């Protein structure tokens with residue numbers, strides 16, 4: 001930590017700007033699942049389906065190539081990271097194991113306290129898969145899934161909360177694209193159209209209203225908060 005700080009303080013303003021710019025470029029590439037090179041020069045490949053799960057249920061084989069591609073492209077298309085995480089987490093369930101017999105040892109008891117179930121959307125069907133398939137099909141790694149599972153265990157304990165958000169599906173890519181395009185169209189004109197009306201139209205509330213007027217069928221699917229979140233992340237990209 002202090003090493004980084006020391007290095008940072010010796011950087012010139014210009015160097016710092018360049019570093020911020022690079023960091024932002026990396027962030028965007030990562031959110032979109034594209035290949036990128038880290039600041040330390042390590043190449044991180046694009047998001048893609050991992051190896052078959054190899055379990056006896058052959059979970060990964062239940063998805064054809066198109067479905068596999070779609071899972072990846074739907075998840076990594078520039079969505080904010082917290083939304084990607086929330087989506088993955090909505091497909092994980094923490095299952096409490098009720099112990100009837102008295103625990104033998106503390107370690108054994110601790111190991112058996114909870115377990116996780118993993119699900120995937122296949123069309124409109126939500127099917128259970130093994131952990132390896134969940135990791136592979138989402139083009140992620142075991143460590144990331146473990147982190148989300150652990151957070152879920154810490155956050156969602158009461159039984160009545162279980163499955164509460166499990167029916168939530170990711171907004172389809174084409175709908176997400178409509179929002180992004182809408183935000184981009186309005187925001188990208190901000191320096192060319194300097195009328196008062198236009199500035200008014202740029203308040204996110206007005207933008208959202210315009211969006212719903214244009215796509216009334218999305219009124220229930222796309223709430224204001226969600227639109228605002230995407231607008232924030234767009235503006236963040238723009239400012240860097």
Ligand SMILES: [Zn+2]
Pocket residue numbers: 053054055056057058059060129130131132133
């Ligand atoms: Zn499997």
